Amino acid sequence: MEQGAKRIWQMDALRGLALLNMLVYHGMYDWVYVFGHPSRWYDIGSAGCHVWQQYICWSFILLSGASFCLGRRQLKNGLLTAGCALILTAVTALVMPSELILFGVLHFNACAVLLTCLLRPVLEKxxxxxxxxxxxVLFAVLNQLPWGYLGFEELHLAAAVPQTLYRANLFWLGLPDLTRFASADYFPILPWLFLFWCGYFGWRWLTGLGRVPAAAKPPAALRPLCAVGSRTLLVYMLHQPAIYGVLLAVDGLTM
Structure with a gap:
């Protein structure tokens, strides 16, 4: 991640690790649920796969929030990500409508960056x-808001949220009408904006303590991982077509 003319290699390495996890997770998803091959251990409804999936998305969102403090072109980056998100929606609608992505992690990330740009004068105070x-706290309390409850994961803190709030189908905000909304990848502004801000405030907090690493070149052994992590958006946009192509070839060989 940029700081002056150099990058903080630890951030790139963590992002690269999250990307590799994502590649394996999505590769298994396509193999099992798109190509129809059974798996004894990969089940997106299982606790293990849920934790794995949450680790991947938490990593990206926290690192993205922290990276906001380091970048110099946040508005440009937010608009670029928004454009890529729209392309992703169009491509999935045309090529694979059963896996349509209406408001996935790219859509969320674009909104989070742009909202933080807008609110930065207030946030900095x-x-x-x-x-x-x-x-x-707000992320934990609102974690299940899109599914009709307040609370974190299986812990419901109160009665169900009034269903009238969901009738307008404000899926982008976190109030979807689940009777008529579906998205293969879904990360609404609420609750995920608060996890993004955990990364933003967390980096500021560590900076105040003098605990953030200095910009430097990565160790030779980690340079490939950092190279991947420094190109997050490009890898994300290309990974599904690449994975699908590889699995299509493997599936043809195993028939």
């Missing part, structure tokens, strides 16, 4: 520690 704590 909030003490980093207080902002981190408040964002973490």
């Amino acid at each position: 909030i003490p980093a520690g207080a902002g981190l704590a408040a964002s973490a």
Whole structure:
């Protein structure tokens, strides 16, 4: 991640690790659910796969929030990501409508970056520690909002959220009408904006403590991983066609 003319290689390495996890996870998803091959261990409804999937998305969103503090072209990056998200929606609608992505992680990331650009003058006035704590609490409380409840994962803190709030189908906000909305990848603004802000305030907090690493060249052994991590958007846009092509060839050989 940029800091001046150099990059913080630890951020690129963590992002590269998350990308590799994503490649394996999506590769298994396509193999099992698109190509129809059974698997004894890969089941997206299982607790293990859920934790794996959550690790991947949490990693990306937290790192993206932290990276906001380091980048110099946040508005441009947000608009570029928004354009890529629209392309992703169009391609899935035309090529694979059963896997249509209406508001996935790219759509969310674009909105999070643009909203943070807009609100940055206000956010910068909030003490980093207080902002981190408040964002973490709000993310936990609103974690199940898209599914009709308040609370984190299986822990419901209150009665169901009134269904009248969902009738307008504000899926982008986190209030979908699940009777008429579906998206193969779904990351609405609420609750995920608060996880993004956990990364943003967390980096500011670590900076205040003097705990952030300095920009430097990565160790030779980690340079390939950092190279992948420094090209997150490109890898994300290309990974599904590449995985599908490889699996299509493997599937043809195994028939």
